[in-house]
Amino acid sequence: MRSIRIVPCLDIDAGRVVKGTNFIDLTDAGDPVELASRYDAAGADEIVFLDITASSSSRPITLDLLSRAASEVFIPLTIGGGIRSVDDARALLRAGADKVSINSSALARPELISEIAREFGSQCAVVAIDAKFNGSFFEVYTHGGRNATGLELGTWAKVAEKLGAGELLVTSMDRDGTKEGFDVGALRRVTELTTIPVIASGGVGKLDHFLEGAQIEGVTGLLAASVFHFGQLSIAQVKEFLTHESIVVRPA
Amino acid sequence: MPLSKLALIDYGIGNLRSVAKALSHVGADIDVIEEPVVLDHYTGVVLPGVGHFGACVSALRDSGFDDLIFQCIDGGIPLLGVCVGLQMLFEGSEESPDTGGLGILPGRVLRFNEGERVPQMQWNTISIVDAFVESPLLSGITNSKWMYFVHSYYAPVGDYTSAIATYGVDYSASIEREALFATQFHPEKSSKEGLKILDNFVSIATIER
Structure with a gap:
């Protein structure tokens, strides 16, 4: 079954949740481990931690965070941000991550994918791939969307798979933060050219968007991120909706 | 007095300690051992494994832990294999034709069919085989419970299969033969249901002393 x-x-x-959330009755709303544990209990299937600054000085904090998470969160954990070497x-x-997500460093040195x-x-x-439509194709960006690479999304996705990636996390910069829904065109471009699992990211704002992505x-x-963090939708609501629409999900 | 003390084998491959942390969470007394030890002190052994079949088997043999596994089998000491720790129990794998497995169970581990997204990296349901409805490892787990799987290769269904999952093909989600237990899924990553399975293994590995 899929x-x-x-x-x-x-x-x-630096070990704290940045955007914040409005979960009630958290003892520490900024603690990623407590939030992740809450999402585990709420029926999330996996957690991604994105270390957005990932400086060398914050790395020990991140390692400690993962170590605590592995003791309290019993669903898969992915960590991304600042991973430059094996x-x-x-x-x-x-420390406790199940998967590492690499982005800019994979573009700078694609062999890193094979090495890991x-x-x-x-x-x-x-x-992880950040892409934006440039008028003629979906172009891959690095450094949180600051630098264009000239690379086409599908081409890079295929290369990443060939080098040994086990999963692709595809974010549409055109949609990220807009709540207008996933970028179906960009995601199709990736799924049609690859055979590994693909996680869709960027733009989700309401229940129908989850269905569009799942389809x-x-x-x-x-x-x-924000639809869950700010309580606009619960994991259970999303899963009930998808189940009702005949999409197979693990019940919350 | 009931006694349970587990040894988790750390032979240097990837993230093996999550299993130990999940076992601690359910109250297990567990040592992570980095070299073979005398088993007299332990009532159960956990054999995790992630990544490449050949790399895991080689690392296991190089560190001398293969003998310890055979001691468990011969001595009836409860053993729990997880993921590649299940696959290594077989004679070999399509993933690394030149590196044989432990050969405790017959047959070979095969690659998923083309047409499926590989690796299978998702939650999937398990269905318990009729002959294993009383399985101590699966106690309290009902059919169609969801577990987290990450793998590209699978163990075929055999008389050792206690639960089946389907991903293009039916395969062994869990295995049981006497005191030997193994899961293809990651109980340490399968939330409450997975913790229940680990808790069950702790009970299996509890003796009166």
Whole structure:
């Protein structure tokens, strides 16, 4: 059976949740571990931590965070941000991450994908791709969307798969933060050219958007942040809706 | 007095300690061991595994832990294999034709069919095989419960299969033979249901002393 994963994403800066949430009765709303644990209990299928600054000085904090998370959160954990070497990946995986997500560093040195896949297995090598339509094609960006690469999304996705990526996390910069829904065109471009799992990211704002994402052949996970963090939708609501629409999900 | 003390084998591959942390969470007394030890002190052994079949088997053999696994089998000491820890129990795998497995169970581990997204990286339901409805490992778990799977290769269904999952093909979601237990899914990543399975293993590995 094929099922769709619902994946909340937490932006982390120096061990604290950045954008905040409005969960009531949290003892510490800024603690990523407490939030992740709450999402586990609420029926999330996986958690992504995105270390948005990921400076060398904050790395020990991130390692401690993962170590605590692995003791309290019993669903898969992906960590992204600032991973530039196999040693970086090893430290994060040993601390408690199940997968590492690489983005700019994979574009700077694509062999890093192969090195991580060879050392730890493809299943923990996630390649995150940020893309934006430039008028003629979906162009890949680095450094949180600041630098254009000239690379076409589908081409880069295929290369990443060939180098050993076990999963692709595809974010549409055109949609991110807009709440206008996933970028179906960009996601189709990736799924049609690859055979590994694809997580859709960017733009989710209401229940119908989850359905649109889930209906893209080859999309296996749906990532969202603010709709969950600010309580606009619960994981259970999304899963009940998708189940009602005949999309297979693990019940919350 | 009931006694339960588990040894988790750390042979240097990837993130193996999540299993130990989940076992601690359900109250297990567990040592992570990095080299073979005398098993007299332990009532159960956990064999995790992630990544490449050949790399796992080689690392296991290089660190001398393969003998410890055979001691468990011969001595009837409860053993729990997880993910590649299940696959290594077989004779071999299509993933690394030149590196044989432990050969405790017959047959070979196969690659998922083309046409499926591989790796299977998702939650999937398990259905318990009739002969194993009383399985101590699956106690309290009903059919169609969801577990988290991450793998590209699978163990075929055999008389050792205690639960089946389907991903293009039916395969062994869990295995049981006497004191030998293994899951293809990650109980440590399968939320409440997975913790229940780990708790069950702790009970299996509890003796009166």
